[in-house]
Amino acid sequence: MKIQAKNIEQYYGIEHVLRGVDVSIEAGSFTAIIGESGSGKTTLLSILSTLLNPTSGEVTFDGKGIGELGNIDVFRRHNIGFVFQFHYLISYLTLRENIALSALDDATVEPLMESLGIGRLASRYSDEVSGGERQRAAIARALVNHPAVVFADEPTGNLDTKNALGVYELFKRYAQEGTGFVVASHDKKIAEYADTIIEMEDGKIVKISKR
């Protein structure tokens, strides 16, 4: 899958957050978007992942505009995963129920939890496990339907160094199996794992480098 964004502009009230952004991302690649806080990383990630409609500009998936993809929620369920900085697990559901919430095939939930090292925590609630385990559950939720691309916004922002490296390793592992990753972070360590590095500043892409 190829995701293209053309001339994306985004305003929040009078705040001009994205200024004519053009970017192209191939599924199966590992792309890092880096920049300081307020540079527009999260907004770009939200627009690319269909979680936010831009003020103007167009996002296409294999050449098709959002309006041509049918029900956008259903499209997202089949093709896109999202990992937030904060785990955002639903507090009244167990880890397993959180992961199974959007699963197209319930049988994939347990093997996935096992492979991420949280199988024994299936019946625990998010406030009963550690920060690292919560983020692993959030990653499992994003991966459960084998999406073409997983977007992650500061996925290690709330984790210590050891857990942060664990998350990057997980991404690398799944990227090698064909899942595309687009990770926004101000942590420059992410660049060590990425094939493509997009640097942002003041709502603009200032540099794209390939490794």
Add this chain to the structure above:
Amino acid sequence: MTPIKALRKNRFKTALIFMSMSVSIAAIFLISAISGGVVSMYSAMLKTDGDIIVTQKGIADTFFSDINRSMVDEIAKIEGVREAGALILGAAPVEPLPIVGIYGVSENRFKSYTLIQGSIPNNGEVILGSKIYETLKHPKTINLSKQKFVVSGVFKSRIGFEDGGVVMNLHDGGVLFHKSASIFLISLNDLAKSDSIVKKINALNPDIEAKTTDSFIDSYNQFKIIKTSSDVIGAMAFLMGILGIVSMMSMVVNDRKTEFGIMRSIGLSSIVIIRKLLAETLIIALVAFFFALAVSLGVLDAVEHADKFQGYINGEITVSLAINVFVVSVVMAMLGTLLPAIYAARIDPMTLIQRGGS
């Protein structure tokens, strides 16, 4: 399972929605049951040995009707009439009660009253319904408009108006209320001939008006007023219920914006989220319905047995009323939930997450 977990997680607001629904549903139950009870009690009284009812022509209320009782004998002679009886309907204070239904009846109607003690009344005597007999603590005599009447017997009636009332003979009723008769109740041998007999009765005297009892009940102004009032108050309770649910669900949706944003971000469609919210409110509506039903039955029972009301307030929750209120409860829950749910479903997932609470 998930809706119940969500309700437990938001238990304070769940409790508020439950209370809002329960109060509305109980209000609809009570107003419908009590107004329906008033209409059905009076209708049942008129329908006892009354296939046709005769009143003064053009009168708005049977209490104001005055017709010549001698006509009842002429009506009794019409072919197809099994029996014709006269009735005086009135009301007067009986100390310490401020108002009591008084019925003066012709001799042939006394058989309609099931005596549980004593005998039918002669001149200067009355029989009391068992409810008022108990309320007045087994009196030997009562005073009506400064006249003393001996209590000759006690009867039992399932009709609250009668069980809380006083029955005397037609002569005494006429003297007390200064009228000949309020209404005639006519029973027929063959109901199929009721229309032709109504015509014959109406032809007897231009000052009287005969109607089949069913058509009289359908057109009786007092019943229309009671029913309209009940419908209006019921509709207000329904609207209050919807507004209560809309405002509570708006707060719930507002509190749970992040949760719905997350659900949308992982690909659950707006329809799935609306269905989840509807499932949650329907569970509350179901529990609230049965709770309100139990409370209403308790209140109706207490009111029916309260001395203060003399059995005049005698509401009944029929199966059809329960089904109607159940449908109303479900509609109320759905309408109250749909507005905030649709509002939430139309917002971008990321906007929901950024604006949201817990």
